Amino acid sequence: EAGVAQSPRYKIIEKRQSVAFWCNPISGHATLYWYQQILGQGPKLLIQFQNNGVVDDSQLPKDRFSAERLKGVDSTLKIQPAKLEDSAVYLCASSSLAGVPDTQYFGPGTRLTVL
């Protein structure tokens, strides 16, 4: 079974530029998550999708971050414009069950550096 795929693995941009990350979850997984992991901290949930719909985006900085999950499969996370404090690893995860806690499977992450 293929795991969660993410691209790119690394990205370096200047502040005020825009950037997009892509995630392909495990086949058949209904729930998809984006986490932000700042160096030295644990991951923090940015947004949770269940199929096409958003379940939780309470910690997503909506003035600059956006995310979508078209057709309930792949997802993209965008930052526009980026700030220095957005430097972090962005992790995508997926789980198979909807509405109940279940094992979340994580991708390798995208390391973003904002200069």
Place this chain on the structure above:
Amino acid sequence: AQSVTQPDIHITVSEGASLELRCNYSYGATPYLFWYVQSPGQGLQLLLKYFSGDTLVQGIKGFEAEFKRSQSSFNLRKPSVHWSDAAEYFCAVVPIIQGAQKLVFGQGTRLTINP
């Protein structure tokens, strides 16, 4: 405030020695409990989880964890560590909120193994 605390930021043990990583949580109702491991450049991998039942949980790679309600703790243990266990370890919880699946992570404990 609701939180997950890992008191030890960094632990060093000798290869073959026993290991215990501490985790405490502060929630009104006992949340669902998880331990994840993150090796350099890799995504998070689930070691074990506790939802209910036997308070001693066995996981992968020889790890186990014990849930103690009276101490609001879920400590991770391994009787004899291997050099390959060097990594970052995260305790995480899913609070008991209907429909919620958000993982809330602790700060992490970095484990170094001395040869």
